[in-house]
Amino acid sequence: MWNMxxxxxxxxxxxxxxxxxxxxxxxxxxxxxxxGATEVAATVGSGHSFTVDEPASFGGGDAGPGPVEYAxxxxxxxxxxxxxxxxxxxxxxxxxxxxxxxxxxxxxGFFGVREGVRPGLGAVRVNVxxxxxxxxxxxxxxxxxxxxxxxxxxxxxxxxxxxxTLTVS
Amino acid sequence: MWNMxxxxxxxxxxxxxxxxxxxxxxxxxxxxxxxGATEVAATVGSGHSFTVDEPASFGGGDAGPGPVEYAxxxxxxxxxxxxxxxxxxxxxxxxxxxxxxxxxxxxxGFFGVREGVRPGLGAVRVNVxxxxxxxxxxxxxxxxxxxxxxxxxxxxxxxxxxxxTLTVS
Numbered sequence: 001m002w003n004m005x006x007x008x009x010x011x012x013x014x015x016x017x018x019x020x021x022x023x024x025x026x027x028x029x030x031x032x033x034x035x036g037a038t039e040v041a042a043t044v045g046s047g048h049s050f051t052v053d054e055p056a057s058f059g060g061g062d063a064g065p066g067p068v069e070y071a072x073x074x075x076x077x078x079x080x081x082x083x084x085x086x087x088x089x090x091x092x093x094x095x096x097x098x099x100x101x102x103x104x105x106x107x108x109g110f111f112g113v114r115e116g117v118r119p120g121l122g123a124v125r126v127n128v129x130x131x132x133x134x135x136x137x138x139x140x141x142x143x144x145x146x147x148x149x150x151x152x153x154x155x156x157x158x159x160x161x162x163x164x165t166l167t168v169s
Numbered sequence: 170m171w172n173m174x175x176x177x178x179x180x181x182x183x184x185x186x187x188x189x190x191x192x193x194x195x196x197x198x199x200x201x202x203x204x205g206a207t208e209v210a211a212t213v214g215s216g217h218s219f220t221v222d223e224p225a226s227f228g229g230g231d232a233g234p235g236p237v238e239y240a241x242x243x244x245x246x247x248x249x250x251x252x253x254x255x256x257x258x259x260x261x262x263x264x265x266x267x268x269x270x271x272x273x274x275x276x277x278g279f280f281g282v283r284e285g286v287r288p289g290l291g292a293v294r295v296n297v298x299x300x301x302x303x304x305x306x307x308x309x310x311x312x313x314x315x316x317x318x319x320x321x322x323x324x325x326x327x328x329x330x331x332x333x334t335l336t337v338s
Contacts, residue, residue, distance in 0.1 A: 008228075013276065013280055017283075018282060024276040024280075025275055027272070027274075028237045028271070029238075029270065030241040030269075030270045031267075031269050032248075032249050032266075033249075033265075033266070033268075034252075034265065034266040037175055038253060038254075040245075040246040042245070042246055046224055050219060050242070054250065058178060059177075068247070068320055069197055069198075069199060069214060069215060070213075070242060071244075071247075071321050072197055072213070073199040073201065073239060074239035075199075076199050076211070077236045078240075081236060082279070085207075085280075097202070097203040098200075098201070098203075099200070099202075100198065100201075101201070104194065104196055105196075107193040107195060111179060111186065111318075112314075112318055113183050113193070114186075118327065119317075119323045120323030120324045120327060121320070126333040126334070127336070128333065128336070129336040130338075145281075147333060148281075149278065151278070151279055152240050155290055155325060156324060156331050157328060157329060159327060160272075160292075161292050162292075162294075164295040164297065164312070165294070165296050167297070167298040168299055168300070169298065169299075
């Protein structure tokens with residue numbers, strides 16, 4: 001329903017990336033400051049700011065979503081936006097997109113209670129509900145294209161090289 | 170500085186997980202609805218709601234951070250909160266924590282412009298700056314414990330099993 005301009009964005013960006021090897025390399029950025037027991041002030045490269053926190057049961061003030069909730073919302077929203085772009089690209093009409101993401105976590109990993117339990121998510125389920133006039137087959141093709149090109153899904157399912165440095169003052 | 174109550178949370182949760190095999194298994198959840206070209210309304214299990222969007226250059230309305238920005242902020246804030254818990258647990262005094270996370274992304278992956286380019290992040294850098302009265306060695310020990318137990322770092326550096334289902338109506 002909003003696909004026209006995304007088609008334009010996608011075509012012009014793709015064309016520019018084919019012409020210019022240097023274009024299309026983006027550095028995303030987030031800055032975090034601890035402001036309470038588990039409260040963190042976040043500012044991202046686009047200029048937006050928001051709060052991360054834990055619920056009271058976890059020693060926090062519940063001033064915002066927790067990190068794992070943001071991670072799951074990042075996954076679900078990245079899926080949603082990738083549906084919008086790839087629907088435009090493939091010419092698939094989509095009326096509505098509703099996504100529920102769930103992730104299972106065993107706190108024994110975070111708290112170091114048991115060796116061998118990963119601190120992260122054991123399993124994630126992404127349930128995508130779309131509506132529109134196309135055949136189910138077309139939406140399956142769209143979903144396959146989305147899963148192949150979704151940045152945050154790739155962060156979850158693949159491994160990312162993370163370099164951590166520490167400065168002490 | 171706020172470590173006393175986190176010590177209590179950590180000890181009581183750990184003790185309960187040792188006693189009760191069923192306790193400590195958490196399901197995190199996020200629900201997403203597309204509300205614009207690239208605008209997504211997110212609601213998470215703790216009840217908080219927020220907006221995800223892309224900048225105008227990407228066809229969006231810039232109504233909020235983008236998915237990759239949320240993913241990086243999830244990583245940085247998870248690191249920050251894990252510092253708070255593990256500093257409490259290890260008895261390390263930390264006065265301030267400031268973290269900058271950067272991630273490199275080649276848009277050729279997302280737009281399908283070149284085969285073999287991953288849609289996700291090629292590399293991530295986490296720069297942690299802490300201040301406090303302890304020796305640098307103590308903060309290095311703390312950082313090592315954090316990296317071993319940080320849930321979102323594990324999502325980035327490890328692989329997560331993601332099951333995606335599609336419902337068409």
